[in-house]
Amino acid sequence: MSKTGFFGRLLGRKGEESPPPEPAAPESAAPEAEAAPPPPPAPEPEPESPVEPQPAESEPEVEADTRQGWFARLKTGLSKSSSRLTQGIGDLFTKRKLDDEALEELEDLLITADLGVATAARVTRRLAKSRFGQDVDAAEIRTTLAEEITDILAPVAVPLAPDFGRKPHVVLVVGVNGAGKTTTIGKLAKHYRDQGRAISLAAGDTFRAAAVEQLKVWGERTNCPVVARDTGADAAGLAFDALAEARKRGDDLLFIDTAGRLQNKSDLMAELEKIVRVIKKQDESAPHDVLLVLDATVGQNAHSQVEIFREMVGVTGLVLTKLDGTARGGVLVALAEKFKLPVHAIGVGEKATDLRPFEAESFARSLVGLD
Ligand SMILES: Nc1nc2c(ncn2[C@@H]2O[C@H](COP(=O)(O)OP(=O)(O)OP(=O)(O)O)[C@@H](O)[C@H]2O)c(=O)[nH]1
Numbered sequence: 001m002s003k004t005g006f007f008g009r010l011l012g013r014k015g016e017e018s019p020p021p022e023p024a025a026p027e028s029a030a031p032e033a034e035a036a037p038p039p040p041p042a043p044e045p046e047p048e049s050p051v052e053p054q055p056a057e058s059e060p061e062v063e064a065d066t067r068q069g070w071f072a073r074l075k076t077g078l079s080k081s082s083s084r085l086t087q088g089i090g091d092l093f094t095k096r097k098l099d100d101e102a103l104e105e106l107e108d109l110l111i112t113a114d115l116g117v118a119t120a121a122r123v124t125r126r127l128a129k130s131r132f133g134q135d136v137d138a139a140e141i142r143t144t145l146a147e148e149i150t151d152i153l154a155p156v157a158v159p160l161a162p163d164f165g166r167k168p169h170v171v172l173v174v175g176v177n178g179a180g181k182t183t184t185i186g187k188l189a190k191h192y193r194d195q196g197r198a199i200s201l202a203a204g205d206t207f208r209a210a211a212v213e214q215l216k217v218w219g220e221r222t223n224c225p226v227v228a229r230d231t232g233a234d235a236a237g238l239a240f241d242a243l244a245e246a247r248k249r250g251d252d253l254l255f256i257d258t259a260g261r262l263q264n265k266s267d268l269m270a271e272l273e274k275i276v277r278v279i280k281k282q283d284e285s286a287p288h289d290v291l292l293v294l295d296a297t298v299g300q301n302a303h304s305q306v307e308i309f310r311e312m313v314g315v316t317g318l319v320l321t322k323l324d325g326t327a328r329g330g331v332l333v334a335l336a337e338k339f340k341l342p343v344h345a346i347g348v349g350e351k352a353t354d355l356r357p358f359e360a361e362s363f364a365r366s367l368v369g370l371d
Pocket residue numbers: 175176177178179180181182183184205211258259260261293320321322323324325346347348349350354
């Protein structure tokens with residue numbers, strides 16, 4: 001599949017040309033859609049965009065600067081999580097022999113920092129193998145920890161890679177209440193608009209008028225048409241209409257926002273399944289991505305969210321939000337170890353530019369407070 005990576009250039013890949021557009025869909029049974037304006041001309045890309053620095057060819061030092069700035073911001077975003085680990089490790093290892101007791105205490109610390117039992121065991125096993133019985137200090141432990149976490153995260157650090165040739169590539173965004181779905185859509189919309197992509201947003205959260213308004217604000221901010229209906233409208237019908245409109249216009253990307261729902265409410269989960277079923281009537285291959293947005297502050301509950309959403313709607317990737325406001329960033333490592341689902345991006349703030357590509361080593365080093 002020909003794909004252009006989200007943050008692709010940051011990761012050293014070049015965007016590819018989209019294949020020619022498919023013929024527009026025949027007029028479907030979609031009822032009258034709220035008139036959406038044609039996509040406005042693409043805004044100029046921001047030269048200093050924190051999520052996607054310009055290619056290095058012409059100005060290598062600018063890229064280095066931007067990257068450094070990016071890393072500093074990631075570190076600040078993760079400071080609450082890292083201070084817990086850094087302090088814990090510092091308390092445990094001030095010139096201490098690595099014996100059974102020390103290993104056990106370290107394992108407990110890692111578990112309480114939400115890294116998960118498997119990760120904790122993996123790290124301590126590695127340390128025991130290489131350093132058992134020797135004097136170790138906190139810095140060595142942190143370095144080993146960062147290396148081990150990098151190994152766990154590397155396979156899941158996969159950028160979102162829409163196939164713009166689909167016109168549109170459909171991204172369904174799901175998650176529990178308040179996880180950050182709508183905000184993440186706004187951030188992603190900004191990112192792709194800055195690349196000159198034509199994007200539309202579907203306000204599939206039809207339960208609350210405020211939710212529709214919130215998405216409309218993001219639509220205005222990012223210059224993307226928003227398809228919305230009155231409160232109480234059928235979310236699946238709305239998604240269907242939004243897809244029909246996006247196809248007619250030849251949009252590159254369609255983001256479908258959904259109402260937050262607890263993973264244990266089966267009727268609401270069934271509604272999500274219906275959205276998927278209905279959009280497949282127009283495009284068998286859609287949705288092309290199902291993003292589960294997880295609030296990192298919930299810690300362990302994230303595990304059951306992944307399990308159930310994945311079972312119900314086939315989650316294809318994760319976005320973890322609010323890593324700036326929690327000491328529970330370790331949960332991302334546990335999720336990676338357990339589910340092996342791609343982590344496309346992380347949220348470290350409420351602003352449009354506070355979405356970061358997920359890079360294994362930077363994240364691991366930031367999480368343990370290393371430079
Ligand atoms: N600090 C911080 N706040 C965030 C982040 N992402 C989202 N938020 C905030 O979290 C709150 C909820 O975000 P929404 O995007 O409305 O969440 P949602 O999942 O759409 O919520 P519902 O539609 O009610 O289910 C808002 O106040 C956001 O500004 C993040 O990465 N960091």
